[in-house]
Amino acid sequence: MKWFSPCGGKRKEGGLFSMRRIVLTVLVLWGIFLLASSVAWGEGKTIKVLAMTGPWVSGPVKVHGEEWGKMTGNRVEVIEADFADLFPKMQQAAATRSKAFDILLAGNIWMADLVGWGYVIPLDDYLKDPEVQYETDVPDGIKLKNMFGGKTYGLICDNDNMYLFYRKDVLGNPDYRAKFKEKYGYEYNVPPKTLDELIDVAEFFNGWDWDNDGEIEYGFVRSTKRGAQTYFYSLPWVAPYVVVPRDKAPAQGILYFQPDMTPLVNSPGWVKGIEKFIEMGKRGCGPGLDWVRGDVINEMILGHAAMAIDWGDIGPNSHDVQSKVKGLIGYALPPGTKEYWDWQKGEWVKTEEVHYAPVHCFNGWSFYITSTTDYPDLCWDFVKYMISPEVSAKDVANPFSGYQPWRKSHMQNLEAWVQAGWTEEEAREYIANTLAVTDHPNAVIDIRIPGSAEYMDVYELYLTVALSGEKSVQDAMNDCAKEWDAITERLGKDAQTKFYRQHLGLE
Structure with a gap:
């Protein structure tokens, strides 16, 4: 789950997001007041949307729900739940065939569970509507995330993936580049292209005042705490070493398991990626x-x-x-490698070009229509409004939404970005990079099988064991692989294999 705390970070500047959260909460409460005090918008229907407690993610549903309600004479009721309670609420509703929810705004990574429960309906016929512009305006990478087992069940409104952010002014400083070359014997790329280069550049910029503000700066920052999404932060480090290029593999972005559910978490590629993640901590990060x-x-x-x-x-x-740092941040693919572990042949493969494998961590928030709703067509009308080029263009430009760009047309409709303080050039650079990661041929779609959260929780446990030095990376990942196998056996290996192959698009 992609979230962040409204805290002041490691320093004492005060909470960058604290006042924002207070203001946003007031705005959201005001929106709720408007909804509650409105007359029922005619004699129309009420559709109920389950979403994560706002203001992020659920906020746009409230705002646009009011707009849509005034246009159609119907009403949108947003039912919020904390992230930890969101999945259990859906699970309970599916088990009891409850009519409590008509639409789910849920994690894309939960698609296998929702489909397996028979709790959501396929949307392929609805997507034939030319107003959606699904074939022309939606990138292939988004379509892959929207599909499971050859059918489209969820529609992304928030395109989650990880990529590199870097200070253009700092890395581009000619004096710093010259000093780096003198120390390391080569001139670094802006931005760094490989993980090894990234570590060197981070080490060079770590532990000194390179912006002359009187404080010590860091070369690189990441999450390392158990329970703080640290496993997500490790994936861009392991993926380039584990993912076999698309033209040499049975499916795109095979990372977690082989197609037969053999874990790759303890493979030489995964182990090397974690070793590099640890090396970065020792050389280029804050303590x-x-x-x-x-x-x-x-x-x-x-x-x-x-x-x-x-x-x-x-x-x-x-x-x-x-x-x-307004206007000073650059965006790029997460760095790659010059080698990868071919799990099919059991050997390392060297590459002349950089081998990239970006990861769609969490994949994004998606709209689903439940199989228990009495109003599927009405639900579709609201979902279509939410994902329309016009409405979605405003949402992805709004930092308060928590949504990231996902349509091709988001590159052209930049008015909302300019109003938010961006230049058109920077907005295009940001959106272009997001879509490049989305559509990369080696991109990893985050795993969608029953029990995925349990697999990842176990992985994060052993990842932090390795980070602390309690065990070697290989030993920790071997332990993780054993527990992954145990989870698979408990849930049923044949069933899990089928779900995983559907996730990969092999069935």
Whole structure:
């Protein structure tokens, strides 16, 4: 789950997001008041949307629900739940065939569960509507995330993936580049292209005052704390070493398991990726293993870090009124490698070109229509409004929505970005990079099988064991693989294999 805390990071500048959250909460409460005090918008129907507690993610549903209601004479009721309660509420509703919810705004990574329960309906016939512009305006990478087992069940409204953020002014400084070359014997790329280069550049910029503000800065920031999405932060490090290029593999972005559910978490490629993740911590990061996502965002936005690999929120938040890096952030694919482990042949393969494998961590928030609703066509009309080019263009430009760009037309409709303080050039750069990660041929779609959260929780446990040095990376990942196998056996290997192959598009 992509989220961050409204904290002040590792320093004492005050909470960059604290006042924003207060203001947003007031705005959302005001929106709820407007909804509650409105007459029932005629004699229309009420559709109920289950979403995560706002203001982020659910906020746009409230705003546009009111708009749509006034246009159609119907009403949208948003039922909120904390993230930890969201999946259990859907699970309970599916088990009891409850009519409590008509639409789900849920994680794309839960698609296998929702489909397996028979709780959501396929949307392919609805997508034939030319107003949706699904074939022409929606990237292939988004279509892949929307599909499961050859059918479209969820519709992305928030395009989650991780990529590299870097300080253009700092890395582009000619004096710094010359000093780096003198020390390391080569001139680094802006941005760094490989993980090894990223570590060197981070080390060079770590632990000194490179922006002359009187404070010590970091080369790189990431999350390292158990329970703070640390496993997501490790995936861009392991993927380039594990993912076999699309033209040499049975499916795109095979990372977690082989197609027969043999774990890849303890493969030589995965182990090497974690070793590089640990090496970065020793050479290029601030001290300690208590970093969380709020620290990552704040340290970048407050000008204390040169680079980070994170979800796209750093971009919009770099234009916050308290940001010290407005217009100074660059965007790029997460760095790759010059080798990968071919699990099919059991050997390392060297590459002349950089081998990239970006990861769609969490995949994004998606709209689903439940199989128990009495109003599927009405639900579709509202979903169509939410994902329309016009409405979605405003939402992805709004840092308060939590949504990231996902339509091709988001590159052209930049008025909302300019109003938010971006230049057209920077907005295009940001959106273009997001879509490049989305459509990369080696991109990893985050795993969608029953029990995926349990697999990842086990992985994060052993990842933090390796980070702390309690066990070697290989031993920790071997333990993880054994527990993954146990989860698979408990849930039923044949069933899990079928779900995983459907996730990969092999069935």
